[in-house]
Amino acid sequence: MKYTPKLIPEGINVTPQPPLIDFGYLIVTIVLISALIFFSLGWIAEWLAIKISAATESKIGQILISSTMPALSSSVLLADPRLDYLQENLLPTLAGETQPPLTVHLLDDDMINAAILPGGHILVWTGLLKAVQSENELAFVLAHEVAHFKHRDPLRMLGRSLVMLSLLTVLGTGVNQEMAGLPSLVSQTGELIGLQYSRQQEQAADEEALSNVIQHYGHGGQALDFFKRLAEQEPQRGRELTISRYFSTHPPTIERLAQLAQLAKVRGWTMTGAITPLPRW
Amino acid sequence: MGSFLEILIFLGLLALGYFAGHYFERKHYKSIRLRESQTLHIPLITVGAKPPWPNAKEAKLFIGGVVISTDYFKTISAGLRNLVGGRVMAYETLLDRGRREALLRMKEQAIEWGATQILNVRLETASIWGAEGKQSVGSVEVIAYGTGIKE
Numbered sequence A: 001m002k003y004t005p006k007l008i009p010e011g012i013n014v015t016p017q018p019p020l021i022d023f024g025y026l027i028v029t030i031v032l033i034s035a036l037i038f039f040s041l042g043w044i045a046e047w048l049a050i051k052i053s054a055a056t057e058s059k060i061g062q063i064l065i066s067s068t069m070p071a072l073s074s075s076v077l078l079a080d081p082r083l084d085y086l087q088e089n090l091l092p093t094l095a096g097e098t099q100p101p102l103t104v105h106l107l108d109d110d111m112i113n114a115a116i117l118p119g120g121h122i123l124v125w126t127g128l129l130k131a132v133q134s135e136n137e138l139a140f141v142l143a144h145e146v147a148h149f150k151h152r153d154p155l156r157m158l159g160r161s162l163v164m165l166s167l168l169t170v171l172g173t174g175v176n177q178e179m180a181g182l183p184s185l186v187s188q189t190g191e192l193i194g195l196q197y198s199r200q201q202e203q204a205a206d207e208e209a210l211s212n213v214i215q216h217y218g219h220g221g222q223a224l225d226f227f228k229r230l231a232e233q234e235p236q237r238g239r240e241l242t243i244s245r246y247f248s249t250h251p252p253t254i255e256r257l258a259q260l261a262q263l264a265k266v267r268g269w270t271m272t273g274a275i276t277p278l279p280r281w
Numbered sequence B: 001m002g003s004f005l006e007i008l009i010f011l012g013l014l015a016l017g018y019f020a021g022h023y024f025e026r027k028h029y030k031s032i033r034l035r036e037s038q039t040l041h042i043p044l045i046t047v048g049a050k051p052p053w054p055n056a057k058e059a060k061l062f063i064g065g066v067v068i069s070t071d072y073f074k075t076i077s078a079g080l081r082n083l084v085g086g087r088v089m090a091y092e093t094l095l096d097r098g099r100r101e102a103l104l105r106m107k108e109q110a111i112e113w114g115a116t117q118i119l120n121v122r123l124e125t126a127s128i129w130g131a132e133g134k135q136s137v138g139s140v141e142v143i144a145y146g147t148g149i150k151e
């Protein structure tokens, strides 16, 4: 047998395909599948979350607040006339008796924001108290958070974020350890799409808040002034960091104001009336 | 902010892996093709002891080994592939380069010694992980060995 030198042809052991095409195909497939799982599981999680009993919600809230508070402990105000006023005077008039009961946590920081956690824990930053000019304004912001609580929005969000977290853990451990950046890339996108209340949830909360405030004061005057002032500052949201915190968790103010004005017109609400001043503190 | 930096580092490593990996791979393939055509005249035979041996005056064992590292882009690509299954194309070139380079190193030593044939050629592969286990980038080792003879 005679040996004839011959080169082995290329493209047998190596697929002749550019690596970027393979990579792109993988990314697109995985993103699509994850999104599908995220939305369907998220929907199920929400559906389950709103079936949770008040007692369980209270327990979940306890766990959440005890894990969040240490990070904020330096700024939590425990004995403060403003806290008493919020907890004892303003909140009961807006929310009445609730299950689980609502608890205000006052945080000493210039951030202008308020938030609600599962279990009826309302976080109020002192920056908000300095920014509002009447009780009507403050009542609307609080009533908005109370409305989120009544619609069980924080529980829905918790359900969704648990799904997000599990998905990320699966992605993070299913893939190699060195892909640390990938899960956070996914979670950043996730924060943008999933971990905010939807426009519908915000609008429903706004509508209930306004109707609540009107029931309490007999009119909707001044209630929206805080937002009108915010709307004026909106174009410079990049520079005003303390102001822009509110926008990062809430939809554009001008849109919200327009929707509320429209609603007031339809329902025939009185949108002017006497101002209720804030107590001196 | 922390996670933003993490993403930036991730994307940076991905780009580095892609461009550097691509550059070195092209360079390596160029060298492999050149050397393959230069060493083509020596037959490599994989049959073992059963057939009659050629009339060998002298015989010697030759071993060619090479360790090639994956790059970040390939690792990520393969990691994503792990999730959905299928051909891990990212690692195909890595192993192809390993096998061909190991064979070349064996052949080149044998030619220098004066071999006319290399018999009983075998290939072996092992994966090498860094000291921290799966935390570090993996490499692949390919060894080719065979018996060179002078007729």
Ligand SMILES: [Zn+2]
Binding pocket: A144, A148, A197, A202, A205, A250
């Ligand atoms: Zn809201």
